[in-house]
Amino acid sequence: MTAPVTRRPADLAELPLSALQQRIWYLCTAYSGDASPQVFVIWRLRGPLKTQGWCDAVGAVVDRHESFRTTFVLRDGQPVQVIKPPGGGLETELIDLTGLPEPEREEQAQQIVAKRTHALLDLVGGPLVRSCLIRLGEEHHVWCFTEHHVLADGASQRILAQDMRAAYQSFVDDVPLDLPELKVQYGDFALWQQTVQQPSEEADLDYWREQLADVPLLDLPTDRPRPAEKVAGSGELFHSAGGELPQRIAELARARRCTPFMVLLAAMQALLASETGQEDICVGSAVAGRTVVDLEPVVGLFANTVALRGDLSGDPTFAELLLRTRKAVIAALRRQNVPFSRVVDALNLPRIANRTQLFQVIFSMRPNSGGKDKEDLAGLQVEDFPHPHAKTLHDLVIDVWRLDEHELSVGFRYDDTLFDANRVAALAQRYEQLLTAVVDRPEAHLSELTSQTHPAG
Numbered sequence: 001m002t003a004p005v006t007r008r009p010a011d012l013a014e015l016p017l018s019a020l021q022q023r024i025w026y027l028c029t030a031y032s033g034d035a036s037p038q039v040f041v042i043w044r045l046r047g048p049l050k051t052q053g054w055c056d057a058v059g060a061v062v063d064r065h066e067s068f069r070t071t072f073v074l075r076d077g078q079p080v081q082v083i084k085p086p087g088g089g090l091e092t093e094l095i096d097l098t099g100l101p102e103p104e105r106e107e108q109a110q111q112i113v114a115k116r117t118h119a120l121l122d123l124v125g126g127p128l129v130r131s132c133l134i135r136l137g138e139e140h141h142v143w144c145f146t147e148h149h150v151l152a153d154g155a156s157q158r159i160l161a162q163d164m165r166a167a168y169q170s171f172v173d174d175v176p177l178d179l180p181e182l183k184v185q186y187g188d189f190a191l192w193q194q195t196v197q198q199p200s201e202e203a204d205l206d207y208w209r210e211q212l213a214d215v216p217l218l219d220l221p222t223d224r225p226r227p228a229e230k231v232a233g234s235g236e237l238f239h240s241a242g243g244e245l246p247q248r249i250a251e252l253a254r255a256r257r258c259t260p261f262m263v264l265l266a267a268m269q270a271l272l273a274s275e276t277g278q279e280d281i282c283v284g285s286a287v288a289g290r291t292v293v294d295l296e297p298v299v300g301l302f303a304n305t306v307a308l309r310g311d312l313s314g315d316p317t318f319a320e321l322l323l324r325t326r327k328a329v330i331a332a333l334r335r336q337n338v339p340f341s342r343v344v345d346a347l348n349l350p351r352i353a354n355r356t357q358l359f360q361v362i363f364s365m366r367p368n369s370g371g372k373d374k375e376d377l378a379g380l381q382v383e384d385f386p387h388p389h390a391k392t393l394h395d396l397v398i399d400v401w402r403l404d405e406h407e408l409s410v411g412f413r414y415d416d417t418l419f420d421a422n423r424v425a426a427l428a429q430r431y432e433q434l435l436t437a438v439v440d441r442p443e444a445h446l447s448e449l450t451s452q453t454h455p456a457g
Helices: 019-030 051-064 102-117 154-173 186-195 201-211 245-255 260-276 318-334 340-347 421-440 446-451
Strands: 038-046 070-075 078-083 092-096 129-137 140-148 235-242 280-287 304-311 361-366 381-384 396-404 407-414
Touching: 019 186, 019 340, 038 102, 038 154, 051 092, 051 129, 051 154, 078 186, 102 129, 102 140, 140 154, 201 304, 201 340, 235 245, 235 421, 245 260, 245 407, 245 421, 260 280, 260 304, 260 318, 260 361, 260 396, 260 421, 260 446, 304 318, 304 340, 318 446, 407 421, 421 446
Parallel strands: 092 129, 280 361, 361 396
Antiparallel strands: 038 140, 038 381, 070 078, 129 140, 235 407, 280 304, 396 407
């Protein structure tokens, strides 16, 4: 049973980093690159925007969540977090582009957003959180809110969006902001995690030590030699798979007492095995990490990563592989509370300058937002604003969205120092072909199924 997270003593001026923050800190300081990992909300706002009200709403949300007011200092060479008191808010920079010819405004706004989302941020010097409001016309604005990944995760973006909507609506209605009080903040969680021993953690670590012992490096074919040191790559490709395939994946999952994620993961590991000739395939996968109810509305870095090791030995049928995958996923989810950094430490993995530790590919299934960010807000039409993709330190980061029963969207972020776009496009096509083959013939052996697809090159 997990011990409850409680409020920290009020007189604590400095707090430890959570285990996940320590991992992000390590990745940001151990590998070179020209951009920091960030999460962001970027909206196009059409309609009669009350500029001061929007800026005040940003300040209110920043005051609500300590993560937006967190800075870092070094003590004896080690980082600690310091949280600024509420009341200062966050100044939203106002950028007026209406002086430019109208055709140039959109391009300039995209450049501003690209620069902010791809900035290299100083973890100690900051700033780590920034907000800007770009004016393209009297009733046309773009809002860009960015924060370093050490402070927040993907679920935090949705919390920010929800709270921002409530805060701006309260300003327009001229009523006090009425959001439930947060019982704990991220700093409370970080201190709790570092000081309260969870009963099952040692047993869970023993599982990970055994499960992940001697994981081999994944040796994907590349278009260029791997550089001596790893840098953050910057390529992205989306592949859409429609027709009956999404529904048939769901039907296969139900028939085998699995989830669609398990089917998609097993197929991806089979594809990676075919690409590399390896039978031992380990990929990382994101989990929400908010296993305590009081943490669900809190902005912070909770999203953990679990290592999912696939055993493809003996040329199993896809149905057999699916059973192995189901067992591995269930076992991993039961032990998802162990921070990934502690798993890495327990394995005593050496640092490899040109590869990430343990796995080089991340595979995750993402929730569909259902278009909520595009709903109108107090007379404003809210739309997503196109923005550059995030860079990645891993060779490949693969995200799958099940948009509806007739469409899957698969995003491939890749290290463009290693791969050309055409190789990744061919890999995406081959993944769809393999998924089609496995739902048609789940009792076929992997060698038969993968031979039906075309090599990536």
